[in-house]
Amino acid sequence: MLPLLVALAIQTWGGPDTWAFAPPPDDFRSDAMLDLRYLNEKVAGESGYVTADDKGDFRLGNGKPVRFWAVNSGVGRDVPFHPRPLGRQTEPDLARHARFLAKRGVNMTRLHAQLSPDLGKHPDAKITDVNVEERDWIWRSVAAMKKEGIYTTISPYWMVPMKFSKAWGIPGGADQSAAGLLFFDRTLQTGYRAWLRALLSEKNPYTGIPLAKDPSVALLELQNEDSLLFWTFGNIKGPQKHALGARFGEFLVKRYGSVQKTITAWQGEKLPEDDSAAGVFDFYGLWEVPNQLSAGKSQRLGDQIEFLTETMRQFNKETADFIRNELGCKALVNAGNWRTADPTRLQDAERYSYLPTEVDAVNKYFSGIHKGPNEGWAIVNGDKFTSPSLLLDPRPGPFNLKQTHGRPIVVTESSWVMPAGYSSEGPLMTAAYQSLTGVDAYYWFATGDDEWSQPGSANGYTPSQTKWLFANPDMLGTFPAAALMFRSGYVKRGTPAVYEVRRPADIWKRRTPIISEEPGFDPNRDSKDVVPGMPVTSGVNPLAFLVGPVEVAFGDDPAKSRVDYSKYIDAGTSTVRSNTGELALNNDKGFCTIDTPSAQGVAAFFGKHPAFKLSDVTFISRNDYGAAAAVSMDGKPLRESSKILLQFGTRSRPTGWQEKETTIDLGGGKSTPGLEVVSFGKAPWQVVNADLEIAIHNPSITRASVLDMNGNAIGVVPLKREGEIVRLTFPKNAMYVILGR
Template sequence: MRKITCLFFFLLSFTLTKAQVPDQSWWTFSYPVNHGSDSSLLDLRYLNERFAGEHGFIRLSKDGNSFANGQNHEVRFWACNGGSLASGFDDKKLDSLARFLAKMGVNLIRYHGAINPKGKNTKITDVDTTEARNIWRCVAAMKKQGIYTVISPYWASNGHMGGWIPKEWGIDGYSGETDMWGVIFFNDKLKNAYKAWVKYLYTIPNPYTGVALKDESAVAVIQVENEDSDLFWTMSAIKPELAKMIGAQYSRWLKNKYGTTKVIKDTMALLPMYELTLPPGRANQQQVDDQVAFFADAQRSFYDDMVHYYRDILGCKQLINGSNWRTASQSRLLDLERWTNSGADVIAVNKYFDPQHKGPNDGWRVDPGDFYGAPSALKNPADLPTNLKHVDGHPMMVTESGWNLPNKYQTEGPLLVAAYGGLTGLNTFFWFTPTAVNYAQLPYFTFLNIQGQHPMNRWTTSTPGEMGMFPANALIQRLGYVQEGHAVAEERTMSSMLSRSIPPIFEEQPFDPNRDFVQRNNNDERKLSALTFLTGKVSTTYRAKKDTVKLLADLQALIDTKNSKIRSVTGQQLLNYRDGLFTLNTPKAKAVTGFLNTQKAFKLSEVTIKSDNDYATIELVSMDGLNLDRSKKILLQVGTVFRPTGWKEEPATITDDHKQLTGFKILNTGTMPWLGMPAKGSISLKNKAIKKAIQLDVAGYAIKQLNITHTTDGISLQLPTDTYYILLEN
């Protein structure tokens, strides 16, 4: 019976997944770059401070789980990457970017850069002064618009470091086009060079503000490095010279642990990373345990040393994050990875929603002929980037994420992030990444021509489906319109983490939504399903004397696998992952997203939303802080599916990693402008204060006043087919 049910759901999903190719009914998305006035009716700049840092440095809240300003008032962020655009923007364009982001609700940006020297014949302690100057420019420009900055100055990827590691640096085994994964944890020469780089960056007065970054309250968080870990697969490919260096350090660590009770070589051979991911109980378990403990100690010592250097030597007053990476085994090693970072203030991770994009260049571009699976997170809830286990006493940031192209269901992303981020206490989610001053007018690599077409930039968030959905969701996130709720509180011991015991719940857990929320592995070990993350906050601590897990909610009542529904512990979020429907129902924000024509009508207390759209996201959000039944200013925001003009695709099935994927083959990547699928629907609102509805263009300027129907208890409104923003007001 279960097989028949699964087959039915598969066929239903396949039937609903169809090619959506723009036709003459789709409306043209055109951003008015040179508008003659500054009379936009949708401008969220007022949410920001007069200048970033106006009320002091960003600090930890009293419980350490969130952010506060210098006056101890809670600070919520709506964030994006894009700081490194300063390297290609003049001052005018950089100022325009800052103004646009503030208008869209952004109050935090990340500069992911590379402060190391670039190219041949450089000294390892040299600094890329051009990069430093661009970081300073970015901080100054964003500060003026009330936008804080997070600075990420180092990534071990060779291309990011400039594409060439000089032999003159003296890093044995590493030169030319070699990546530097793992080196900084063990090589003092690189560690000391890093310290020289950031000393220059943080202690030289910023020529654009007159304030050194160490004293700059507009810098919110210092990120030590991006995406590296000695518990990740890249440690299996380190150079022999580094392996020898690590082996010698490992030997000293073992001698310190065992003294003279064991005969230990001066240079120990390292086990391959694969061995560290296997269950305990093998013949070499003690050897594995020791290497895991050594790697964890080495990485923790590195981050602790960097926190000390930034804070005590350089005098930096900002919060600090170690890194944002994952491990070779999320179930057995991720908690240990987070522990190594927990000597710093903030925990972070990079975690994207995968569009199942497959092609020869899928790491950076979308080519004609590529395949994509067109998944929606609404039908794949275990893959939500907000499914995170929070470390108690530390704010959590997702420093890179997005529903990246060629994903067609982008408009669900910002709403789900605001809804589940608010529920779980996710402090900051950085969209990756803006590529233009406002929207990507040309999101193509025009220097490439494939059959008369240009490949698309797969990483841009400057799209109608992502960036355009910022305003309503920035309001939800920053004004705290979603109630936080707690589902699971876990406590872990160091011994269980070092022995790689599987915790009761972990991120990126394989799951089957048609099974019970309690799963068992081969050893009959009880675990909580990944669906638990959608019920409320899951937290852990690493200071326990005994491993425990406390359920703070009735998960069996909240997770209805029979009907494929998940309700949050607060009752404000409801996901139907069979039909792909999500509703948010709070006093100040009501929203629905997904394959709306499967249900057509959605009653959310004071609001009823009706839609015949195959797919859409419709939100009503209070702009004056009052509940929607009394608010005198409400943003109605609508997003459907957006595609370039001339975009063509056809249904396709491929086999990838021995798995069959059903999706689409891209026949034509199209050209600009973007086109939007027509909106089909209406809203009814129980609010007698609303007297008019003004349709806005994509930049927030008034187009026309719409006809509304007044009812005994409020209003109703038919959505124009080109609805994007509508302002409802008194």
């Protein structure tokens, strides 16, 4: 088989150990044996708006609990469609795309747009003019998804592509960065509100109703990837920094009573750009947050953190009120989805600023090191990378989230990012652990193809391989079992492994929490200044995220904090078990098992541990790596089910992909072993042949149908009956088998 942990020599993908992944367009046959469209409503929003309950879970309009298996899609955005020399040559079909996603278990899409005027196309646009092309794409997409029972999340603004016109008269001029400005600049906020009004209040010509009245719009995201607590805060300069400093002065006078009393409270601490006579105060760089500081400097930095947090919180409240009261939109609102300059000390402040809205969110990817000239967007020959797996180190898992008690949280962007190569574990582990912890939605990033994405140029012009995708065999190919398991509630939600009560005042003082979702969090090193008097006097092992929900509540009594996780972590066997008893992960042998009545599976480095005997299913594989699952399709336990989906994902790479061992220079005299791309290959994907034996305890199964990638039966697999046990060999060049009577 192809080597997995490292490439011992240059080896080309393609040959007898792999099969070419080139499925024909889906014809959506009525007799398809695998079609999860039935999980969706006939029309999204048919029973009303999605709501959030007091447990932090989503519910449909009829009160039925719902979890969202979601994707980020840009299909149909390029109008008119312009083929690129090395890119797609045919226009993607938005209606086909919606049907394709629904068939594979998707019930939510995120439309990440930019509603500010396109000054390249419309240089004379006013700041209040909406980007009509982007708006039309959103309108068309909502209509197409709605017909297939797929809800929509709309992300209308990102500071990175935001451009200013000189004619707008925005303080700081046309060439400044937009980072952080939306939170306080009134000119920009005026334009932003006009864009929201044009998007939500005008009639969508493709549905006949405005988005503000369309219950298929489940979630509105105020802005993407911006925060006054992130490093981009340093980009605020000149008149904008002065204006924010003046607001800081007003905040301080309100707190202390006067400028002089403020300076006294700070023990005389000053910064070069302070203008105390005018009531304007400068800001520390956020690199000061983790440092040990003098009492006066610490007090000043604490006031700064509180002010910046409250500035964001006020913007979130005002905007949510505008959406609710002026535009009459009932969709749930998410304030933001970003991280901070110091995730351990500041992430709770970021989430605190979200409280005026209903839903929390984060963008969080799983990836290794990637070094190359276009490392942010493309893979080219000569790039160096590492290829980690959560099975070997689960701490960076994108589902390891510290949730605000009683509030939904969603992952608005995520993927197992190329060129890292162990991504078939992703959907299965995400479905399992988000079910355990109560994370309500996961949005895979991203696609511009209506069906599968084959290997190809990252931008359509540069010979390369794109890194930001999910529509490959490893991830999209393993959606069905994961989506079915997640959306059906087959994995139980656990009880809190960690519940921490945090006073906002302690957050401003930069006291560390007892646990952080930062992968590098060290409970011994990073938790030395927790709140005195807490029942938890030291840090919590980050593996607690795999035991059960990790929650934070903003309150006045840290003594109510509690933990219950250590008995589920066995350092001797390198095993972490969920407090439900259904999940287990061993990072020494590299495997994760799911064992519930209606869903059982394993993601593993089978070379280290080839056989897994679960309650009703045994998996034995000679593959080096893969993810196998058996999931009931009729809601019954596997022992009683009359229709079971068997799914197996291995690994894939582009045809002709070559890699070799190398050393990656990390700077500062540090290095790490890694891999080098010798050839980024070409279409189609090459998938490692399956080598898997399965035994299932079910007395009624009599037939096994092998399916193609469109869920259509293409043959049968011989079964061997041994009493109530049925055995089969999984076909080497397939991913799905349906067991039935």
